[in-house]
Amino acid sequence: MSTPPGTNYWDYIRVEDLLSLQGGYERDERKLGNDEVMFIVVHQVYELWFKLILRELTTARDLFMKEPVPDVELAAAARSFRRVVTIFQQAVNHFQVMETMTTRDYLEFRDQLIPASGFQSAQLREIEILLGLDDDRRVPLGKESSYKQALKMGQGEPAPALDRVEARLAGGPPLKEVLYRWLSRTPVDGPSDPKVVRRFLEKFIASMRDEVARRVEIAVEKALTPADVERLRERYETEVRNAASFLLAEDDPSADEETREKRQAIRAGLVFIESYRELPRLAWPREILDAVIDMEQSMLIWRQRHARMVERVIGRRMGTGGSAGVDYLDQTALRYRIFSDIWAVRTVLLRKPVVPPIAHAEDYGFRVED
Numbered sequence: 001m002s003t004p005p006g007t008n009y010w011d012y013i014r015v016e017d018l019l020s021l022q023g024g025y026e027r028d029e030r031k032l033g034n035d036e037v038m039f040i041v042v043h044q045v046y047e048l049w050f051k052l053i054l055r056e057l058t059t060a061r062d063l064f065m066k067e068p069v070p071d072v073e074l075a076a077a078a079r080s081f082r083r084v085v086t087i088f089q090q091a092v093n094h095f096q097v098m099e100t101m102t103t104r105d106y107l108e109f110r111d112q113l114i115p116a117s118g119f120q121s122a123q124l125r126e127i128e129i130l131l132g133l134d135d136d137r138r139v140p141l142g143k144e145s146s147y148k149q150a151l152k153m154g155q156g157e158p159a160p161a162l163d164r165v166e167a168r169l170a171g172g173p174p175l176k177e178v179l180y181r182w183l184s185r186t187p188v189d190g191p192s193d194p195k196v197v198r199r200f201l202e203k204f205i206a207s208m209r210d211e212v213a214r215r216v217e218i219a220v221e222k223a224l225t226p227a228d229v230e231r232l233r234e235r236y237e238t239e240v241r242n243a244a245s246f247l248l249a250e251d252d253p254s255a256d257e258e259t260r261e262k263r264q265a266i267r268a269g270l271v272f273i274e275s276y277r278e279l280p281r282l283a284w285p286r287e288i289l290d291a292v293i294d295m296e297q298s299m300l301i302w303r304q305r306h307a308r309m310v311e312r313v314i315g316r317r318m319g320t321g322g323s324a325g326v327d328y329l330d331q332t333a334l335r336y337r338i339f340s341d342i343w344a345v346r347t348v349l350l351r352k353p354v355v356p357p358i359a360h361a362e363d364y365g366f367r368v369e370d
């Protein structure tokens, strides 16, 4: 067997190749100013981070596709999610490098970029697809009929960005789907059975009602006027009604019975893991949920931060990709929620002393698998 060629830093890291990629459209770096080379480098650095993020998400998605998901592998998935978070948090700071470029400096070369734009970053779209962003949540881009249209080039030329996105769409279920399936199998104080799930949810909602009654009492004690107490009572009651409708999955009247049962199981799983997180077997699932929220939060912050950088550099003019610019970007930061149920469950959680006691705590001890 032949040994690998002598390993040099440059052979392994491919430094020469890497440093030859900043020539812009004309492939000639000497024709570019420092601002434009910086603009290209920052984008390239982002694309490299996106590449790593896609690898971690794919690994984690593959893990959650297993049925059952082995408990012993949850720590590795949590590590993948944490790496994604760290990368987004670091990457967000790269926008500061962009901000060293003034509006006038950028306008020097901006027009040559039309119609190119971040809309054509296939890897960001791949991240969204792999996570499980629903298409009906997408904000319309502006001129193109769909986000895929923006990934094509002029007249029927090959479109590697579109190929990537199509391959990702065909490359298996999104993380959200398999993570929610895993959550729906959570044994909630008994076997995962729709009746057990429903009983658990009803007990939980009953505790919520007691909490509201207690809060109204506090309001009365604090000597609020009867009109204020009434207003508060109404608000609390609406809150409980909404919480109950979320937990029992009655918030979408168009869903059939089977879909509702599945959603109830997911939401019950979420509430269960969050409420009894001290039980040893729930510790890692709870860590997973926290890491997923962290990941989505870091991505939302990335979108927000990009929008502020854009506003600082080009103001509120329209984008080279044809969108409204900052307005479009701000909308995506508000609307692009993937793991909505994991966020929503925060609104319904209870204080520890009033969480209904569970009957089978002994089933949630550490299990040693061989």
Ligand code: HEM
Residues within 6 Å of the ligand: 042, 043, 046, 047, 098, 106, 116, 117, 118, 119, 120, 121, 124, 306, 309, 310, 313, 314, 318, 319, 320, 321, 322, 323, 324, 325, 326, 328, 329, 332
């Ligand atoms: C001066 C620097 C930048 C400006 C002025 C800018 C501006 C914009 C604008 C206006 C859009 C909306 C699309 C359009 O109509 O053009 C956009 C989208 C986008 N930009 Fe930038 N951008 C800059 C740097 C970056 C960097 C460094 C990245 C890193 C990858 C990036 C990634 C993206 C992505 C992924 C989108 C699509 C967002 C979506 O559709 O959700 N941009 N950018």
Ligand SMILES: N[C@@H](CC(=O)c1ccccc1NC=O)C(=O)O
Residues within 6 Å of the ligand: 043, 110, 113, 116, 117, 118, 119, 314, 318, 319, 320, 321
């Ligand atoms: N959309 C930006 C242009 C821009 O930022 C851009 C252009 C070409 C390749 C990548 C880009 N980056 C992100 O949008 C603008 O409207 O100025």
